[in-house]
Amino acid sequence: MSENVTSVYTTSKRIGLLGGMSAASSQLYYAELCRLTQAERGGLSSPDLLLRSLDFAPLEAWMAAGNWEAIADTLSREACQLQAAGAEVLALATNTMHNVAEQIETVIDVPFVHIADATAAALNAAGSKIPGLIGTQFTMEQAFYLDRLRNQGLDPLVPAASARSVINDIIFGELCKGIVLEESADAFIKAATELAFDGADSLILGCTEVCMLLNEDNTPLPVFDTTAIHCEAILKAAWDC
Structure with a gap:
């Protein structure tokens, strides 16, 4: 050697x-x-x-x-x-x-x-403080992830309850199986756009499959891909x- x-x-x-x-x-x-x-x-x-x-x-x-x-x-x-x-x-x-x-x-x-610590560090380094978060309902709703971000100076926003349910169904019903549909991408883009309207300054792709649908080119916010x-x-x- x-x-x-x-x-x-x-x-x-x-x-x-x-x-x-x-x-x-x-x-x-x-x-x-x-x-x-x-x-x-x-x-x-x-x-x-x-x-x-x-x-x-x-x-x-x-x-x-x-x-x-x-x-x-x-x-x-x-x-x-x-x-x-x-x-x-x-x-x-x-x-x-x-x-x-x-x-x-x-x-x-x-x-x-x-993963949340690495993501929070990237957001803070970029000066983003109000990230929108798209992921499973567990990630979008439970303290284990949201509080981890808040404890590092961030104020995360999540989609409305109805959108969270749709997102969760797409993740488990499609993305986890490797299925990518245009109408599902449209639903995710709509959720990201609504988060921007609500005041988000960035977007966390908070499920490791979400990058299959969302990226910098189809969302109105700077994207932070948790997988990458x-x-x-x-x-x-x-x-x-």
């Missing part, structure tokens, strides 16, 4: 990624992590990564039933297994499952890269930079 290759590996921490929630978003994560690594390091570089892709069906059923304890137990166990397999930095490839991030952090001994932001933060933690 050449000295150059050795130096790359000794300056990288192995990433442990909990994915499969959904499979569509995990594909986006892997592609983005590979793209960023290749862009930064060149050549044939790719991320030093362990991916645990879980079956989303039972997790989604527990989520719908409000059984977050079962989800926390499952993801905590899987996080420990990733750490035992050699992961030195851990991340959840999903926004909504960060509802159990605190439980996961209590059982691991390696850094955990929180999280991937950058994960690599920064792995590369100690």
